[in-house]
Every structure is written in C-alpha cells, then in structure tokens.
Amino acid sequence: MSTSRRTLLTAATGAAVTVPLFGAPAHAAGFDPRPGSDGVGDPLFPTLGNGGYQVDHYDLTFDFTPATYDFTASVTLHARATHDLSAFNLDTDGHTIDSVTVEGRQARTALTLGQSGQELTVTPQAPLHKGAPFTTTVRYHGNGKALRAGLTGWRFGTDGGFASAVQSSRADTFLPCNDTPSDKATWAFHITAPKGYVAAANGELTGKDRSGDGSTVWHFALRERMPTELLGIAVVKGTYLYGSSHTGLPLRHIVPQGREDFYAPIVARTPDHLAWLEAKFGPYPFSVYGVHIYDGYTDALENTTLTLMGTNWFKDDAAGHPTYENTMVHELTHQWFGDSVTPHDWQQAWLNEGPAVYYAALYSEERGWSRMADKMQATYEKLDAIRASDGPPGLPKALGGTNIYDGGALVLYALRLHVGQKKFDRVMGLWPRRFKDRTVTSEDFIRHAVEVTGERGVDRFLRDWLFGVRNPPLTEVAD
Template structure:
C-alpha cells in the first residue's frame, strides 16, 4: 500500500479538511504484520509489538505543518536506507527489499541535489528529514509527498545507461520548498508548485548537459500560446494537471529571469521560500514579493500579463520567439 492523494483524495483514507490552506503537524501510527515495513512523512519515533507480537506499530512524527494532499504513508516489503546529507540533514529512503543494491546508488545522489538546490535559492532545505520512496510496481508517476518523495520504478529503468533520471529527482525535491513548505492558498494557484519544479529541473538538466534549457523554454513558449486559450493561462487554469501550470508556468519564471537578470531572479525566488516558509501564499503574494525584492514596480504589470493573459506576451531577450 502507498498513498498518492494529491489533489483531493486524502479524505478517502483519513478524516481531514482536504484543502491546501489548512496545514497541520502530524503523527502517524501504522500497524502492519511483522516483516512488513510501514513508512510515513517525518521522522520515525519508535515501533512496538502489538498483542501476541505478530503485528508491529510504527510511529512517525512530522513537526512541520503539512497540507493533506502531501500525506505519504505506505506499507510494503521495503528496506530503510539511512544517511546524512548537507549540514547533517537526516536522509532516509525506502526501497524494495529485494532491490536494495539496485537503488542504493540512485538514492545516494540525493545529498548532492539538496546542496545544489540550497545554492540556487540561498535557502536551507526546509524540513528535518528527506528521502525517496521507490515502489516495486503498481505506480507509474512521481509525487512530492512532504519529506518522502514517491517514485514509480519506471523513472529508473535506464539508470545503468545515463543519469537523466536525476532530473525527475530534482523536480520532486524542488517541491519540498515550492508546494510543501510554501503551499498555495488554493488550487487555482497551482502554478506556484509546478512552475518552479519544472524550472529548476530544467536548470539542472541544462547544467548537466542533458537538455538545453533555452530550447526547452522556446518550445514550451510556442505551445503555451494555444494552451492559454483552451485550458486557461498559468495563473487561471480551467483544471489541474495541464501543460499551463507545469511547463507553461516554468515559461513565466523563465520570462521573469530574462526580464530581471539571473541575480535578481534568484533573490526573488530565495526570498519567496524564506518569507512564506511553512505557510500558504497566493499569486498576488508572489507578484508583491517580486516587486519588493527587485525594487521594480513594473514587475507587477509584467507578471500580471504573463500569468493571466490569453496570449503570450513577448519573451524578453528573444524577439524571434513566436
């Protein structure tokens, strides 16, 4: 069993107010047959036998507030791998027990990725623990469950040939800042989650030589123009999970960086995750923060057009993009 309850399925397994604006700290107590390993968000605080000892209850505590859609609980034939990350950060991963040596070198790349993200944002990882949970089968996506990102095995099918799978790892790691720590006030603001995750994964891929960020953004810019009219602009989507709030929102951030320059853009993004850490925020808050950090009042109109217009604004620095 593993939960991937985004966006509004948490209330099928727990009595919760299933909205991103109602965050809370959590304790989990998971009982499973002996020989099976439960996992959950946060740090394990203990485990104890139940009754005749044929079952065991595992206790977890998440001290930082979490939205319901980020609940990541599981029970499986899985092995916990522990390590230390940057500045002593606790790392713990859950991998299939019969595939430990396959996944050990993959999860060991997490520390480097955390250091890289901290450098991009000039902001420390926002929680007390992080790790990956890799399922053996039955799941094909990836999910940013808070402190314990969830992955289907398909992402790592070619891990012995190249390391492009690390781009997906960085995408889900980025969510720990954007979406998990700073959570949108409602689902209309979902671009605040997915835009940064796509953007920083693209920056990582560009630096590693996997894919040109400029070419990726150029292609997405071209596609976004039609998507704005059919599915809504990035800041006002007609439904969740579309191109507009993923690659389209990354294009908005790319445009902001082209307008302000890399240094100011990085200051805006770093200020965002520090100012609203462990809370909720909206698109209006993002625009206000960009203006405040940059000292440029024109960014209010700039971002308003990029987020809400039904046609693409011109891309700064790229007048040939259509």
C-alpha cells in the first residue's frame, strides 16, 4: 500500500471513519486489538500458558546467591502476536516484578492470582499487530525459598545451591513465561555462580565471563525449541565430567563435588544407552546431552539435554543389578519422546511416559534384569480399576498416575502384539523423525500408526486402548 491514510469501518458503530495510519502494515484495515486469554485451555490446567502470542526465543539472565537463595533476574521474550493484541499475560509465581517493557517502552502491569500461580497482565503503550514480532523484558527479583501461590519448581541441595525441576507447571517460579508445552522456543541463559559453584542450563555452554568478585557468568544456548516445562537450570557445588558418544555427540555431566570417582563410571554408561536408543529412533535430537546428579532431588526428570537425577538412585538392586540404568534409559528416551516431540497439552502425557516406560522395560529385559511380559501382565491386571478411578491412558484426570506411565507402555505393548514387531518398530522409529521439534496429540499418533502399518483397524484398536473404560483383550497376532 502506498497510501498512509485509509478508511476503517469501526466495529462498534459501523460508521466509516478516516484515521491516520502512518507506517501501519497493509492488514491494519482490520486492526482489532483485544487482550490475550489467561490460559490456553489445557484440559488438566486450564489457565496454564496464555493466548494471543507465541514465544520464539527466551533470553534469561539469572544471578543467584547460594545459601541465602536470593536472586535477581531478567528475561526477554522474543514473541509474535497471534491476533491483534491490546494486552497479554505471562505466568509467574512468587517474584517481585521490578519493571516490564514492551519494545523497549515501559508497559502497564497487573498481578493477579491464577489457578496454579499468578498471572502478570502486561499492557503495552501501543497495541500489537497480529503476526508482528515483539520483545518484552521483565526485570524481577526474589528468593528461592519464598512462599508461592502454587507448588514450587525449586530443589535445594545440601550445598546451598538449587536445581530446577518444573514439570508440569512450575517454570513460572523461575521466570515469567508462557508456561504451556504447546509453546516451544529457543533459549539463551546467562547464569551467575559464585566462586566454588558451577552453573548449568539446557543446551551448550557458549562462554564464561569471570568477574572481579570471583563469580562467573556462564552462558548457554539451546538452539532447538524447548517448552518451559523442561527448563533445567542450576547453581551447585558440582564437577563437570565430559565425554562423547559413539557418534561424537558431546556429553557433559554434573556430579557432586568430591564424588567424581563414584559417579564417573555411572555416567560413562551414557554412550551405550545412546547407541541402544539411536538404533531404534535415529540420531539423538539435540546437540549435547548429560546427566545432572544432585542431592537436592529424589526423582528423575528429562530436562532437555540435561536429565536431572537424585543421588538416591545410584545403588544396585537386591539382586546386585545396576537397575538405576533403567531410569537413565527412561529419561534419555524422553529426549526423543517428550522433549523433541512434545505433547500439545498435558492430557497427551502418555505419549511421553508410555515410550519411556516401555523402552526402559525393554532395556531391563535385554540386560536380563526383568521380563517385559511380566511387567505388562501385572499392569494389565490392575489397569481396569485405574481406568475407572484415574481415567484411561489417553484421557487422564491428572498427571503422575499409572494410567499414563505403565498404562501408556501397555498400550504400546498391546500394539506390538497386534501389528507385530517389524511394523511396531517402524511406528516408533518414524514418530520422532516425523514430528521432530513439534507438539503432538494422541490423534497424531493414531493417524501415524495407521499410515505406517497400513492397517485401518489400528485406528479402532488404539482408540479402545487409549480412551476405553475397560482394557481390550491382550492378544498376539502372528508376525
């Protein structure tokens, strides 16, 4: 358009008015700014995430003081409006907001209580146009141990440090963000750790700057897209252990200081785990991997490129087998199933946990530590009751249950029996290649499985297993 004036029809009155539109884009004729929603309608967490924009990139600066747990931070979101936007929300919880700018200009803000945290409503000085990229910067500070409206994602070790474990909805306890798995972005991190501590984050270490006071700013970049739920940052008394996979993938692990001799042979199992999984799913989908072992955590979590595991895992079982390797394989499987290919919302979580449980059980079976058929039969026998109380694997009422984990694995096991090993391996092997970096639903998986197997009946079969109120029969078809 060459003209800088255009006639608009106002929605309210229907009257034609002429307004100056200096430099406005061509689609401004329909410019109709309205606030973005305070949630994206996740079936399990309706106010998780926010509508009206998508984030392309997060740039997080985080300056943490161990032992006092104080931090000062700022985050810049590079985003795009998905409709004309008069205001938008960020998920946040427990921070003191110091300033918010949009496109470098001070924005108006309001903080309200949300379903599982707080909502920060940002009103820019000028509304944003649909499709237009914009940046917003939030400066904030707080304390890791401060009270929050919801649960916290902070995990504290005996070293005075912390590690983040934010799945499913707690990234907002570290930064104001769009806290939904449906919004994936690239990331940059600048984390300050004092002398004696190391910093960690998802992605590759790109540089370190030492300050006069002995502290160091650690810079990391994650070039693949990651949802907020897989945020993995830490400041700990740890030691980096380096290695590489059989294909040359750089590995960096973080283990507790003084315990290097104990943990080095454990993390050295990672190349074998990678080779075992890459033979099934193709190349590892990120540019670095490692395991962070920390005494501030007692679970295991597949943070992108940097699995977090508690120190409590690492002892042999009663039979003398290092079955903690099953958990290492479980979290590494997630790098394909959950991290690279991400559920669009939390009701699709079996697409993460089903494969992770299945392939950890297969690994255990191949090592001679347990039998897949026994585990699946035991799950089969209890899953009907769990379907009734917690929902079927594809329609859970909440996260964390057997329906999603062992139930999800049983769906895959049943599919293997139904279509045979060869077709099953193709379904699972092609899935992370086909949907790399994307978000997916059960419907995508059903369509994919029908296409890859060439069997239309797989549609009905998977629907019965995923959404049915009772288990279908578990039967094997000749391969």
